[in-house]
Amino acid sequence: MASEPITEFIVLFQMMCVVVVFAYLVTRSQWYHEVLDGILSWKNQVFLILVFGIVSIYGSMSGVEVLGAPLNIRDTGPMVAGFVGGPIAGIGAGLIGAAYRMTLGGFSKIACSVATVLSGLIAGLIFIANNRKIPALVLGVAAAIIIEGIHMGLVLVFSRPFSQALTLVSDVAFPMIAANAAGIFVFGYISLNLKKERETARERDRYQGELQRKNAELHIAREIQESFLPPSLPALPGYTLAAESRPAREVGGDFYDVLASPGGRVGLVIADVSDKGVPAALFMALSSTVMRASAAWHQQPGDAVRDANTLIAGESRSGMFVTLFFCILDPEQGTITYVNAGHNPPLLVRDDGTVHSLSMTGMALGADPGESYEERSLSLCSGDLLVLYTDGVTEAEDSSQLQFGEERLADVARRERSRPAGAVLASIQAEVSAHTGAMPQFDDMTLVVLKVGT
Known part of the structure; x- marks a missing residue:
């Protein structure tokens, strides 16, 4: 070769x-x-x-x-x-x-x-x-x-x-x-x-294992967070009440509560922490606990919110705050007394279709420990509808980044005002879903609806 x-x-x-x-x-x-x-x-x-x-x-x-x-x-x-x-x-x-x-x-x-x-x-x-x-x-x-x-x-x-x-x-x-x-x-x-x-x-x-572990922890955290929400809503003679919270992530910063008050009165709370995810969930747990304790101690919503603000501001070292609306319903008198601490103005839809916004009466909790809060009272009539919501509802965006907005919310509430609270809440959620389409939910969404009359 x-x-x-x-x-x-x-x-x-x-x-x-x-x-x-x-x-x-x-x-x-x-x-x-x-x-x-x-x-x-x-x-x-x-x-x-x-x-x-x-x-x-x-x-x-x-x-x-x-x-x-x-x-x-x-x-x-x-x-x-x-x-x-x-x-x-x-x-x-x-x-x-x-x-x-x-x-x-x-x-x-x-x-x-x-x-x-x-x-x-x-x-x-x-x-x-x-x-x-x-x-x-x-x-x-x-x-x-x-x-x-x-x-x-x-x-x-x-x-x-x-x-x-x-x-x-x-x-x-x-x-x-x-x-x-x-x-x-x-x-x-x-x-x-x-x-x-x-x-x-x-x-x-290793990443998948860590992800599974974190998902399991978040699942537990969500269950714990859900335990802070009322397990069921009380039956109010002459009224219907519905509420639901949908976090954008596994855990969120929105919460609502229904509190028993002396004399047969009922307290309604809705709040939104200024963040998302785990930090907001932790601050939500603090705020919910403080607000519940303060409401149990004070008969007037202004006093309850003031003391809750002082305590939350003292613990808010991260610069977080929480917007909150708290009202006390007197079913027999047909009145609500409320405080709006920097929260989105709830909508009061009268039986004749007139819509009123319950504007702010003070700053968000945790912003200023010395803040005072004004109380306001309103009379409710048969057929009236009260809609409490967080900004995740009105700021939900479609594919063109157009927000759902307060005007659409008011239109849905006005159109559905004759229906029970649960049906109104479901209609609002359906309208928001139709508006956003396939767009992912980017913020927590919470609704509390109170209807006068059955």
Whole structure:
């Protein structure tokens, strides 16, 4: 067979095709995965020695003879073993390849056998110097070129006659250096990519596990938050009452409450914390608890809101605040007395369709600990409708970023005013959903509806 470098390289390239398939199969095995993860047990070391020793033997068997010496990729196996498993694996695989090389004879058998063992040793030392990690692709290929250069040098130093050794090295140096470097490139490329894939998979699994844990925590947080809302609404003779809160996220900052008050009176609360998500939920829990305690202590809504504001302002170190509307309904007298602490003005729709806004009577809770709150009273008549809401209702946007708005809300309330509270609430929610279409809900939405008369 012709011994020209190009012809020889083509032969070696054919051998490399087999190596590529072998490399793919080996790197997909469980023990090789353990090696990539840094688990260099004696069992895995033995596997490395045997498998890459066989690769080294194949490199000799499939080579072509030039001047009585095989042109081959024998050093690829020990180098790979050393790069991924350290000196022990590299030397072990090299000894297997060297032993087989000695059986082939030839004037360069000693030099080539020593070079094979040395290739595994050098690769293993590079592995240790690289903090027991597979070297980068450029470093691995560069090392393979240098190791094969040393191989050629050993042939020149120890093989005799020198003229024959020089002729051999001149013929095989380029194809052998290129082919062995290509073999290291193939194994290195597959191994490094596999390692990256495994690291990415572990990161993904860790992220998914963390996400599941957080979702479970948020689910529990939502259940806890829902426990702050009334489990059921009281039956009020001569009135119908409905309420619902829909957080934009797992937890939210809106809340409502229905509080018993002396003399058969009933307190209605709706509030909105100035944030979303977990921070708002925590502040909502504080505000709800404080407001409930303050309302139980004070008979008048102005006093209850004032003391609640003082306590909330004292705890609001994050700059958060809460808008709140609190009214006390006297069912027998047919009146409400209310305080609006910076909240969206509730709508009072009279039986004749006239709409009144219950405007603010003070600042949001937590903004100013010394704020005072004005009380206002209104008489309710049969057929009147009171709609309390948070800004998530009126600020719900469609695909053109057009908000639902107070005007639409007032139109729906006016149109539905003759229906019970539950039906009115459902109609408002349906209109908001029709307005937003496929757009996601970006803010918490809470509604409390009180209808005078059944």
